[in-house]
Amino acid sequence: MKNPIADLNKIFDSRIRLGVMSVLVVNNEIGFNDLKQMLELTDGNLASHLNTLEQAEFIKVHKGFIGRKTSTTYSITALGKQAFKAHLDALEKMIRKL
Amino acid sequence: MKNPIADLNKIFDSRIRLGVMSVLVVNNEIGFNDLKQMLELTDGNLASHLNTLEQAEFIKVHKGFIGRKTSTTYSITALGKQAFKAHLDALEKMIRKL
DNA sequence: TAAAAGTGCTTTGTTTTTCAAAGTTAAATA
């Protein structure tokens, strides 16, 4: 039997980053505050996890306005989609033995 | 939309503990060294994760002998099976939106 | 118009978690 965890992506070990990605897969764009409320996080905590995902180029940021109010939204990148899918495939392979 | 990560079990955030559980689900008993080789871990690292799982009563230890040589094996408990399944269900629910 | 509140962070510092390395005890093998 080979190492069942070797293909899991370390970035997605975090439940929060997993949650962000899962939200971004179904919402092609979501705001900082919506995400914050959805995942029940403090600003700093969310911001740092978003930063990790951005560094990995799994998500990208859009800074814009709603009317004249600033609004930051996030979306998943092609690379992010691919990496997330690969992770889920690895997870599935790992547990399909059930 | 409600918090998609609320039902994930914190104990299974760790890829290693996830790996241990997934191995134990299909092997009703496995030895320390087999697990160590399978997951490619140092003794101390594996031992401490096994300890976490044991504290949670998700696995149990059997200390015995092969001939007169000590042999430690691990198996999953009913509680562990249940908790692991609940975690996988939560994961699945989270990603079935795809 | 002054105060309060919201947005989206960054910074700071603490707590928690992870991990490798070394030490340990007892038995097995060369």
Next chain:
DNA sequence: TATTTAACTTTGAAAAACAAAGCACTTTTA
């Protein structure tokens, strides 16, 4: 007898997670 193996425990360092506070800016409210 010396070395090796099994299965840890202990120690300590590094990394990660997190809350709280601060901040710059804008908008809303009193």
